[in-house]
Amino acid sequence: MIHDILKIGKLLGIEEKELKSLLKNKKHNGKVENLNPFDTYKGGYYGTISIKDF
Amino acid sequence: MDYKLRQVTWELTLKCNLRCIHCGSNAGEKRRKELTTKEALDVVKDLADLGVDEICFLGGEPFLRKDWFEIANEAKEFGIRTLFISNGCINKNVISKLCKLEPYGVAVSIDGMEKVHDAIRGRSSFKKAISFLLSCKDNGLPMTIITTVNKLNLRELPKIKDFIIGKNIAWQIQIASPQGRLSRHLVVSEEEFYAVGLFIAWLRKKYSTKELPVIGAHCCGYFSNYLPNINMSYWKGCSAGINILGIKSNGDTIGCLSIPEKFIEGNLRRKGIKEIWNDNNAFSYNRKFNEEQLGTNCKGCKYWKKCKGGCNGLSFFMTNQFHNDPYCYYRIEKKFFKLDKI
Numbered sequence: 001m002i003h004d005i006l007k008i009g010k011l012l013g014i015e016e017k018e019l020k021s022l023l024k025n026k027k028h029n030g031k032v033e034n035l036n037p038f039d040t041y042k043g044g045y046y047g048t049i050s051i052k053d054f
Numbered sequence: 055m056d057y058k059l060r061q062v063t064w065e066l067t068l069k070c071n072l073r074c075i076h077c078g079s080n081a082g083e084k085r086r087k088e089l090t091t092k093e094a095l096d097v098v099k100d101l102a103d104l105g106v107d108e109i110c111f112l113g114g115e116p117f118l119r120k121d122w123f124e125i126a127n128e129a130k131e132f133g134i135r136t137l138f139i140s141n142g143c144i145n146k147n148v149i150s151k152l153c154k155l156e157p158y159g160v161a162v163s164i165d166g167m168e169k170v171h172d173a174i175r176g177r178s179s180f181k182k183a184i185s186f187l188l189s190c191k192d193n194g195l196p197m198t199i200i201t202t203v204n205k206l207n208l209r210e211l212p213k214i215k216d217f218i219i220g221k222n223i224a225w226q227i228q229i230a231s232p233q234g235r236l237s238r239h240l241v242v243s244e245e246e247f248y249a250v251g252l253f254i255a256w257l258r259k260k261y262s263t264k265e266l267p268v269i270g271a272h273c274c275g276y277f278s279n280y281l282p283n284i285n286m287s288y289w290k291g292c293s294a295g296i297n298i299l300g301i302k303s304n305g306d307t308i309g310c311l312s313i314p315e316k317f318i319e320g321n322l323r324r325k326g327i328k329e330i331w332n333d334n335n336a337f338s339y340n341r342k343f344n345e346e347q348l349g350t351n352c353k354g355c356k357y358w359k360k361c362k363g364g365c366n367g368l369s370f371f372m373t374n375q376f377h378n379d380p381y382c383y384y385r386i387e388k389k390f391f392k393l394d395k396i
Contacts, residue, residue, distance in 0.1 A: 001245065003389045008249035013212040014256045019300040020254055022259075023280050046272060046298050046310065047063045047110025048139050049286055050159025051196045051224040 057341070059331055060297040061108045062101060063274045063311050066116040066125065072141050074175045076165075076204050076235040078312060081114040084123070088303040091121045093126050093323070097301065100327045104131035112139040112311075112346070114303070123151045128157060137161070139200065140177065142183030146148075153193050161198035162187040166210035167217070174206060179260075185224070197223045200271075203250055204230040204240045211253055219266050227254055228271035229381060231312065233371045241372075248386045250274070254284040273365045277357045280391075291362030293297040295319075295337020299327075309337045312367030313376075322358075339366065339376050350376020351385055 009019050067088055070081035088095065100154050101210070109129050111362050116122055135158040152160060165171050170386040171180040171334055191197050201207070201214055206264045211227070218225050229247060232238040242250070254270045259282075261268075270284040277289075294300075295310025301307055305322035307314065307330050308315070320330045320336065330336060343362055348355075351373065352363040363369060364379025 004243075004245040005248050005252070005390065006252035008208075008246055011209060012249060012253045013215075014252060018256055018260075019252065022255055037189045046061060046293065047112065047199050048137055048159055048200060049224055049226050049269060050137060050198060051222060051267060052158060053286060054224060054263045 057295070057331070058297055059101075059106055059299055061110065062106055062299050062301060063110045063112060064301045065303045065311060066111050066113055066122055067119040068114040069118045070114040070141070071118065071143055072115070072176050072179060073302045074141075074163075074165075074235070074392050075206075076174060076230045076234075076236040076240065078231055078236065079114065080234040081241050084114070085302065085304040087305075088119075089305050089322070093305065094121070095195060097322055097327060098128045098132065098134070099124060101129070102134060108137065110137040110139065115141055115144060117144045117148045117302075122148075123155065123389055126157070139163070140186070141179065141209075142186035143175075143179050144182075144186060144349060146186060146189055149190055149193055149195070152190065152195055157195070159196050159224070160190055161200045162190075162306075163202065164199045164214060164217075165201055166207040167213045170207050174204075178213065189247070191221070191223065199223055200226045200228065202228050202230045203242060203246075204236065205242060206240060208242060208246055208250070211250070213264065218268075219261070220390050222264075223267075225266070225268040227268065227274065229271070229273045230366065231368050231371045233314075233367075235313070244380065244386050244389070247381050248383060248390075251278075251281050251284060251383055255281050258282070258284060265318060273368050273381065276342055276360055276361045276364055276382055276384065279387055281383050289361060290359065291316075291343070292340055292364070292366040294366060295340045299331065301327075309340065310367060312365075314368060331357060336384045336389055343377065347377045349373055349375050351378045351380050351382070355384070357384060 067084050068081050069084035084277050129136050132300055137159040139161045151311025163173045168180040230236050230240050249391055251395045257266055257268050275289050300311035307320055308318045364382050366376045368381055369376055369379035
């Protein structure tokens with residue numbers, strides 16, 4: 001339930017106002033936000049990332 | 055259609071000096087008939103011929119294999135970039151060799167602070183892993199921490215965050231799958247999974263990538279009406295057999311090391327890697343994917359063409375079929391957030 005998600009979010013240290021901000025429906029429909037600098041990532045996605053990817 | 059193999063995850067050995075309770079490979083003793091040095095070097099050459107960009111060496115514990123440097127250095131000589139995943143409980147003599155090799159990345163598994171990490175991975179493993187990690191860092195190696203989240207260590211995430219901040223160490227957070235030694239009751243719930251996504255999104259918003267370079271692995275996704283992308287790149291469906299390949303230490307070859315062994319495509323002692331990769335009938339679960347293969351978790355989803363049902367490893371071990379990953383932000387939002395029907 002969403003109540004449980006919020007409770008766990010708080011346990012992970014996320015402030016309430018941040019939780020509310022994150023859960024405000026942005027309706028971006030899966031479009032990628034804040035891609036930089038990841039849009040240059042050429043890794044294979046599996047295994048591990050490298051600090052050099054950032 | 056031609057498929058370009060880009061990345062290989064290679065289990066150098068199944069031998070491991072730890073017995074982690076969540077190990078998906080059930081690592082410990084080495085496999086029967088692991089590849090010889092010569093066979094492994096031949097595989098590297100074949101991978102170079104296929105134009106592979108990157109090999110991620112893992113185990114077991116990859117540094118327990120005596121010829122790890124020889125194999126990785128051969129890859130380097132062919133211009134293939136190398137990465138390693140280690141438990142960090144290893145003789146620091148490997149560090150000088152790693153410096154010589156100049157790998158693209160070295161990852162150490164850290165699953166919590168001392169008490170929880172040791173409960174999962176064994177006594178004294180935390181101190182050894184941190185010491186190894188920081189020694190590698192001091193020697194200029196590009197370091198990553200991988201945290202595999204289950205019910206035992208979920209609450210450790212903020213503490214690991216505090217440890218990593220400002221250290222110029224990358225952090226990859228992934229979800230433990232009920233395979234190998236991990237009991238199903240330790241797998242995070244849907245709510246916990248979503249909260250981990252929120253946690254990563256929050257960190258990405260709060261800190262710059264210089265302060266805290268964190269991502270969710272390929273098992274954290276895939277579409278959402280709320281969460282921004284928390285992966286390293288845009289999810290285009292499971293890449294097993296599309297542009298990635300897994301090699302087990304005995305030469306068994308499979309689309310991804312995290313899917314069941316019944317999907318092994320062949321053994322490198324009997325069939326060349328080029329023959330396996332270029333076989334039109336191989337990796338059919340992904341190469342011949344169509345809407346009919348979607349499970350009930352994904353059927354009817356408006357993102358099915360892009361997503362293809364999420365991580366096939368997690369999907370299979372949770373639901374006994376591919377293209378049906380229940381750990382999906384969008385699905386959980388539909389279930390719990392009362393969004394409009396798709």
